[in-house]
Amino acid sequence: MTPADRLAALRAELRKAGVAGFLVPRADEHLGEYVPAAGERLAWLTGFTGSAGLAVVLPDRAALFTDGRYTTQARQQLDPALWELRHITEQPVADWLKEHAAGQRIGYDPWLHPEAALQRLEPSGAILVPLPSNPLDAIWADRPAPPMAPAxxxxxxxxxxxxxxxxxxxxxxxxxxxxxxxxxxxxxxxxxxxxxxxxxxxxxxxxxxxxxxxxxxxxxxxxxxxxxxxxxxxxxxxxxxxxxxxxxxxxxxxxxxxxxxxxxxxxxxxxxxxxxxxxxxxxxxxDPVRLPRACKNPVEQAGARAAHRRDAVALARFLAWFGSAAPTGRESEMSAAERLLGFRREVPLFRAESFPAISGAGENGAVIHYRATPASNRAIRPDECYLIDSGAQYLDGTTDVTRTLWTGPGPAPALLRERYTRVLQGHIALATLRFPQGVAGPHLDAFARRALWAAGLDYDHGTGHGVGSFLSVHEGPVAFSRAAKPVPLAPGMILSDEPGYYLPGQYGIRIENLLLVQPAAEQPDQVKPFLEFETLTLAPYDRRLIELALLAPAERAWVEAYQARVLAEIGPACDPATAAWLREACAPLG
Incomplete structure (x- = not known):
């Protein structure tokens, strides 16, 4: 079936069900971000493969709603003759339904939507109707079987x-x-x-x-x-x-x-x-398990540290290899991602990638959740920006790290260095915060944006997400995001720190470490407990992209202390060639 055939077949099923429209979320019955092949209904219907989205199908029009991480990707994957694309926060689903479907019966699968999400659609005036079976499943003839892996x-x-x-x-x-x-x-x-x-x-x-x-x-x-x-x-x-x-x-x-x-x-x-x-x-x-799960116990915290140290050796091997391979122009986005995965497979307790690596060169790096495919894969060229966002599942912890690299051999342009450094400043600002107990992720998001905002720049995604313990790389209930619930940060939580900047058609910049929330040492006259972050990720930043003149003395000192820590903790575990590269990569900024 073509995309047009699928949409027409679904509309025929909706007529049989006596509804004017249907909601198709990017979710399965467990409402998680990641779904098995049998749950990829949104991708099957629309062609959009992002991990967040909702489609609304009406008799004469259809729209897909997604967030800023995926708008560029969705624009590339959707057929504009069939689908309107909407930014889900700037153009809410309820507003669109109010304009196009007020008073109409709109069907939904009650297994695929939480009640809170349905309640947010009530102001639209559409009449939401739970259906006894999913009409999309009736037309998906070759739908994969549900997974049956053992627990x-x-x-x-x-x-x-x-x-x-x-x-x-x-x-x-x-x-x-x-x-x-x-x-x-x-x-x-x-x-x-x-x-x-x-x-x-x-x-x-x-x-x-x-x-x-x-x-x-x-x-x-x-x-x-x-x-x-x-x-x-x-x-x-x-x-x-x-x-x-x-x-x-x-x-x-x-x-x-x-x-x-x-x-x-x-x-x-x-x-x-x-x-x-x-x-x-x-x-x-x-869910009574959600918050206890987010606050890692001492064994889980120790496991996270150990997993990150082992992962850092694989990252150092990759970065050393990349430094010599990238300028040749013989590597591609997919070959680089596969090389990093190969290094990780040699790490003890490795089980899998924690998500498919985001390996984007040049303009593809500006697609926030880009995934290289045989059709999109391109060569990594000399003298361009390359973004690699990847992670691993180890039996004792989950990792997620992003580095933006200059491929060389020439110098990075001044404007690129300036923007990279502003992202780095936001990354440091969040990592170095001390804050009173009771503060939540949404309260801290702006710290990571300040240096970008000063130059009239921003990024259209949250600054960080929770991370599980040999579980999901994206874990609630905490996040550094204006859209997140104000759940107070607590000791034992692990979150990512990943500000970015994206220039469509040219390049993307993102820098990411994982942070572990810890109690902060008490200060004189302190009236309430404070918290701070322990940085778990250990991987050097690309010094060729840092504009030293922009860094404040404290920022420069933090970078140099971090790089020295990377060298001290990881260097002894590396092979001689990688250790030599690491010494140079972690040297004082000069």
Missing amino acids: VPHPLAQAGLDAEAKRLAAAQALREAGEDAAVLADSHSLAWLFNIRGGDLDHTPLALGFGLLRADASAELFLEPGKVPAETRAHLGNAVTVRPRAALPAALEALRGRKVRVDPEATPAWFAQALREAGATVSAGE
């Missing part, structure tokens, strides 16, 4: 806290709230709470499923039996019952008269609808 125990040596202790703490939170149970729809919560991991996604070690946690700390885990081998059943223990997903309706029906917590932002609307129909009381509240 496996996550060792206590890496988890740091046994599953029973985690369940008891979460159950205590339910009792304190007067709740009898909580729905767990986020597979990350299942992974952390039950100390299990899986292989249902390429880059995030999840076993996709659902759970019910009760106030007595017993639980039901809804996974297909074939995904739970005997070893995992023994690991889960007697307090956890494993049932197939088909048992969910009966399990919710049995909660009649009970008060059940449902996270309205992270749970498919189907759950709240089914619970209300069963006679249960739905208590809107955050």
Whole structure:
């Protein structure tokens, strides 16, 4: 089927269902950012492959909404004869529906939308109708089967806290709230709470499923039996019952008269609808596992440090190789990404990339979440800007790092150096902050933009996201973003620090380290606790892109101290050739 055929077939199904339109999110039943092939409905329908978006199909028009990370990519992938492109924050879905579909019946799959998202569409005046089955699935003839990778125990040596202790703490939170149970729809919560991991996604070690946690700390885990081998059943223990997903309706029906917590932002609307129909009381509240999961325990923190040190050796090997390979013009975006992956595969405890590497040369670096394909792959040319954003999943931690590099052999242009340095200044400003307890990510986002704003520049994405512990590279509930919820930062949280600047058609700049929130040393006359960041990532910055005249003395001192730390911690673990390159890369700025 052509894209036009798919859209026409979907519209025919909508007529059969008695609705004028349909919402197609970029989500599966677990509402995560990453989905298996069977959940790629938005990509199948539209051709847009970004990890965030929503399509609205009406009888005579269709629109795709996405954020600033993906507008350039979407413009390249969508057929403008079929799809309008809208910026989801500047042109909200509700406004578009109000203009084009007020009073009309608009269908949705209640498994693919949280209630909170549906409520945000109510001001549009469209009549939202839950459909018993997804009409898109009816026309997707070759839809892949759902993944069936086994769930496996996550060792206590890496988890740091046994599953029973985690369940008891979460159950205590339910009792304190007067709740009898909580729905767990986020597979990350299942992974952390039950100390299990899986292989249902390429880059995030999840076993996709659902759970019910009760106030007595017993639980039901809804996974297909074939995904739970005997070893995992023994690991889960007697307090956890494993049932197939088909048992969910009966399990919710049995909660009649009970008060059940449902996270309205992270749970498919189907759950709240089914619970209300069963006679249960739905208590809107955050997933009780989400915040404890974000605050890494001491073992997880130690694992993150160890994973980053090992990852840094692979990065140093790559950067040393790239320094000599890039000026030749014989490497491409895909070959460079594959070389970095090859180095990482040699690192102990490596399991997978934490996301497909963003390897963008020249103008492709300006596509914020660019992914090189055989069709787009191009040579890395001498004397241009190259952006490599990549990460790895290790058994003891998850990494994510971005470096922007000059390919040489000539000098970098002055304007490029100036803009790179402004990005670096924002990166340093965030990394060096000390702030009072109670401050949230949205309060800090502007610190990373100040140097860019001073020059009339900005970037259209958040400054940082949470990162899991051998889990998702993008983890809530915290983020450095104006659009994020004001969740206070707390010790043990890991977030990225990644300001950038993008000039469409020419180049992209982004610099990213991961930061671990820690208590700050008390100062004289301090009246409340303060927090600060420990930098986990260890990789030198490209000194050829730094405009020294722009750096304040404190900024320059920070860069030199960081580079010296990289050399001291990583140099002894490198081979002689890489260590020699690292000594030069980490030398004082001059």
